[in-house]
Amino acid sequence: AQKVTQAQTEISVVEKEDVTLDCVYETRDTTYYLFWYKQPPSGELVFLIRRNSFDEQNEISGRYSWNFQKSTSSFNFTITASQVVDSAVYFCALSEAPNDYKLSFGAGTTVTVRA
């Protein structure tokens, strides 16, 4: 069964528009960890954020913000005032226990920002 669902396959926006990427997860564990990674065309996965299940605080880092809602099992990611350099594939991932090495990745959302 799919543990992480990223329903949006591709999103295309014009520069300076905001874009929100949806991530819905499924787990029976009470302790779990959520991650977002960015993969630009060069191929390297870049770590963006880690959130544990006990910390529902939303977070903002520059133009990036994350909205974690346990009630809806969602961990959404918003890019504000998008730039061409934000063009990439974004993956949401779930780890289901402390020191669990396995990351369950979503299928990824391809974001294209047009100048």
Add this chain to the structure above:
Amino acid sequence: DTEVTQTPKHLVMGMTNKKSLKCEQHMGHRAMYWYKQKAKKPPELMFVYSYEKLSINESVPSRFSPECPNSSLLNLHLHALQPEDSALYLCASSQDEGQLDSYEQYFGPGTRLTVT
């Protein structure tokens, strides 16, 4: 310094060749990973080393052979590969401190492998 390096960046090999992929990190991480990623798909875990010992093998064919010579280095030895093994091979590392937490993995730039 959150850097994981991988060599080579690109590799083309025939089905009878033997080659190796190399990965290095100097972040003091004690867990290291190999992933395989096909185009337009998420990464798939292949192997995990924890404290230089193989911890997870995700039923990977024996033509892929991992090796962890020390805590900073991870190799993937390739032999008799098939064309369907062509993919991006990613190395990653993370902290590994028992049952305290689940740490983010830091990825290298990958090796694009083509098997002809």
